[in-house]
Amino acid sequence: MDQKRKDSASRSRRRFLTDSTAIIGGAVAAAAAPAGALADDKAPSNGNLPPNVPEWMKAPGADVGSQPYGTPSPFEKNVIRNIPKNQPQYTSSASRTPIQDLDGIITPNGLFYERHHGGIPEIDPAQHRLMIHGLVDKPLVLTVEDVRRFPSQSRIHFLECSGNPSYTAMKGKTASDLVGLVSCGEWTGVPLKILLQEAGIKPGAKWVIAEGADAAAMTRSIPIEKCLDDAMIVYSQNGERLRPAQGYPLRVFLPGFEGNMNIKWVRRLHITDEPVYSREETSKYTDLLPSGKARQFTFYMEAKSIITRPSGTQKIEKGFNEITGIAWSGHGKIAKVDVSVDGGKSWKAATLQEPVLTRALTRFRLPWTWDGSPVVIMSRATDETGYVQPSFEELTKPRGLNSFYHNNAIMRWQIAANGEVTNGNA
Amino acid sequence: MATLKVAFAAAMLSLGMSATASAQTHYGIGRPATAAEIAGWNIDINREGTNLPPGSGNVAHGREVFEAQCSSCHGNKGEGGIGDKLVGGQGTLASAKPIKTVGSYWPYATTLFDYIRRAMPLNAPQSLSNDDVYALSAYLLSLNGIVPDTATLDAKSLAAIKMPNRDGFVADPRPDVKDKRCMKDCKP
Numbered sequence: 114m115d116q117k118r119k120d121s122a123s124r125s126r127r128r129f130l131t132d133s134t135a136i137i138g139g140a141v142a143a144a145a146a147p148a149g150a151l152a153d154d155k156a157p158s159n160g161n162l163p164p165n166v167p168e169w170m171k172a173p174g175a176d177v178g179s180q181p182y183g184t185p186s187p188f189e190k191n192v193i194r195n196i197p198k199n200q201p202q203y204t205s206s207a208s209r210t211p212i213q214d215l216d217g218i219i220t221p222n223g224l225f226y227e228r229h230h231g232g233i234p235e236i237d238p239a240q241h242r243l244m245i246h247g248l249v250d251k252p253l254v255l256t257v258e259d260v261r262r263f264p265s266q267s268r269i270h271f272l273e274c275s276g277n278p279s280y281t282a283m284k285g286k287t288a289s290d291l292v293g294l295v296s297c298g299e300w301t302g303v304p305l306k307i308l309l310q311e312a313g314i315k316p317g318a319k320w321v322i323a324e325g326a327d328a329a330a331m332t333r334s335i336p337i338e339k340c341l342d343d344a345m346i347v348y349s350q351n352g353e354r355l356r357p358a359q360g361y362p363l364r365v366f367l368p369g370f371e372g373n374m375n376i377k378w379v380r381r382l383h384i385t386d387e388p389v390y391s392r393e394e395t396s397k398y399t400d401l402l403p404s405g406k407a408r409q410f411t412f413y414m415e416a417k418s419i420i421t422r423p424s425g426t427q428k429i430e431k432g433f434n435e436i437t438g439i440a441w442s443g444h445g446k447i448a449k450v451d452v453s454v455d456g457g458k459s460w461k462a463a464t465l466q467e468p469v470l471t472r473a474l475t476r477f478r479l480p481w482t483w484d485g486s487p488v489v490i491m492s493r494a495t496d497e498t499g500y501v502q503p504s505f506e507e508l509t510k511p512r513g514l515n516s517f518y519h520n521n522a523i524m525r526w527q528i529a530a531n532g533e534v535t536n537g538n539a
Numbered sequence: 540m541a542t543l544k545v546a547f548a549a550a551m552l553s554l555g556m557s558a559t560a561s562a563q564t565h566y567g568i569g570r571p572a573t574a575a576e577i578a579g580w581n582i583d584i585n586r587e588g589t590n591l592p593p594g595s596g597n598v599a600h601g602r603e604v605f606e607a608q609c610s611s612c613h614g615n616k617g618e619g620g621i622g623d624k625l626v627g628g629q630g631t632l633a634s635a636k637p638i639k640t641v642g643s644y645w646p647y648a649t650t651l652f653d654y655i656r657r658a659m660p661l662n663a664p665q666s667l668s669n670d671d672v673y674a675l676s677a678y679l680l681s682l683n684g685i686v687p688d689t690a691t692l693d694a695k696s697l698a699a700i701k702m703p704n705r706d707g708f709v710a711d712p713r714p715d716v717k718d719k720r721c722m723k724d725c726k727p
Contacts, residue, residue, distance in 0.1 A: 307566075
């Protein structure tokens with residue numbers, strides 16, 4: 114390179130650094146503005162709007178590789194996990210996926226909902242082992258690399274906490290406040306059946322007790338039928354290794370079963386003839402009925418849906434609005450999603466976005482023109498077994514209000530004359 | 540012979556007897572777990588109390604351990620705080636405001652030992668001795684009126700306790716709600 118070109122490159126580099134500092138500063142200021150705030154087209158001071166050429170076209174942007182692991186635009190800084198405020202402790206707590214801010218069916222790994230009972234362990238995979246013992250011919254110890262050597266599968270499935278929401282917590286402001294304890298990703302791992310066959314299952318084996326390597330040593334009993342069907346030991350989500358908050362380096366994945374059973378950081382599989390009746394499957398994750406009896410081993414998540422746009426805290430304009438949301442069922446594929454824009458008096462079938470996958474989130478859409486009068490909108494899922502998502506009234510007839518888990522009732526949004534959307538679950 | 544064995548296993552699978560079918564394919568990955576490794580890791584206590592360790596503890600010692608290790612979250616007498624309420628609530632499960640505690644809701648006393656040992660105290664799980672865990676179990680059961688305040692518990696006596704809500708659980712009958720897919724003139 115001759116001296117002249119070198120100088121020119123150097124000047125360009127200096128100018129870039131100065132300008133990019135200005136851009137970053139601007140980004141921070143803009144990102145602090147209320148979500149959804151639009152630049153004013155009529156303000157003469159804004160030189161980035163037509164007919165002017167925006168400043169980010171007048172200098173090169175950030176270098177390739179300036180973020181070795183990419184992060185979202187600073188303008189999206191409000192799209193984050195929904196973390197409850199003022200909890201007495203956060204070791205055993207939950208955070209929610211901002212479902213109203215997401216499109217499609219895949220949840221970004223950093224926005225997966227969390228429910229931990231003893232915090233998030235930081236596990237060195239080289240020092241992690243998976244032990245398989247109990248009613249097996251050959252008790253095994255596997256390294257993480259061992260697990261990765263077995264034949265693998267990748268499948269897209271949702272994961273949902275069974276208390277999403279409880280029957281007495283239907284007052285959330287946003288879609289995330291209501292049912293944000295659900296996420297969906299592509300999971301890669303080894304079918305659990307293959308690992309159990311490697312150890313050799315003995316006659317009389319009916320349950321597999323899975324234990325996590327967290328400070329709660331979380332323990333749940335899984336019926337052997339599920340373990341030999343579609344259960345997996347997973348090591349990757351959405352293409353990359355599991356995030357620590359999702360069980361790095363290994364977790365159990367049970368498509369369609371309540372989240373708590375999908376043991377994160379799994380270190381031990383104990384094959385037995387009986388459930389262990391752990392604290393989580395007796396005093397928690399059991400569904401109390403009005404009679405005082407409680408349902409136990411309520412594994413499946415039943416069909417559910419929610420409109421994510423328009424949804425609580427959003428504001429719409431008169432005229433065309435697309436109604437969209439997500440539906441899912443632990444019993445298989447979503448067959449239909451119906452939407453009502455008149456408080457449940459009449460319903461229209463929404464369009465389902467392909468792919469419609471078994472035990473995965475399904476995106477639905479319905480075009481709608483709003484005339485500006487106050488309305489209540491809601492969605493209702495039907496799965497491939499013919500099961501119809503029930504109204505809260507129908508659901509609580511047999512279950513009462515103290516069942517806590519497995520509330521899959523229809524969720525309603527109220528739209529006021531000014532376009533503001535609020536919780537419509539009276 | 541090997542072919543026959545595979546065919547037999549496949550037949551068992553198709554008959555839905557997969558749980559008893561022997562393994563079809565071995566990849567030869569991993570290594571055998573030793574008895575000592577299994578004993579070190581297997582802390583599962585089932586409802587029969589199988590695998591409960593040697594040791595024992597009484598109510599008086601349990602009170603001391605509770606006050607030192609547990610009361611800051613669960614209250615001085617297990618009345619709850621940051622942590623769950625552990626005492627009382629018997630007779631409330633069918634009411635509008637059920638109170639679920641060790642005494643009113645837990646079906647098996649053995650689960651107390653399993654859970655305290657593996658997960659409590661929240662800031663230092665698996666730090667208590669087996670004697671301390673027996674003593675804590677005895678103390679919590681005495682606060683709930685299930686054992687006398689003179690009780691000492693060990694593997695045999697803990698497993699022999701019948702909890703008040705032992706028969707309080709039923710199987711999952713779902714789908715228990717069969718709503719219809721109404722499209723017009725529906726009940727809003």
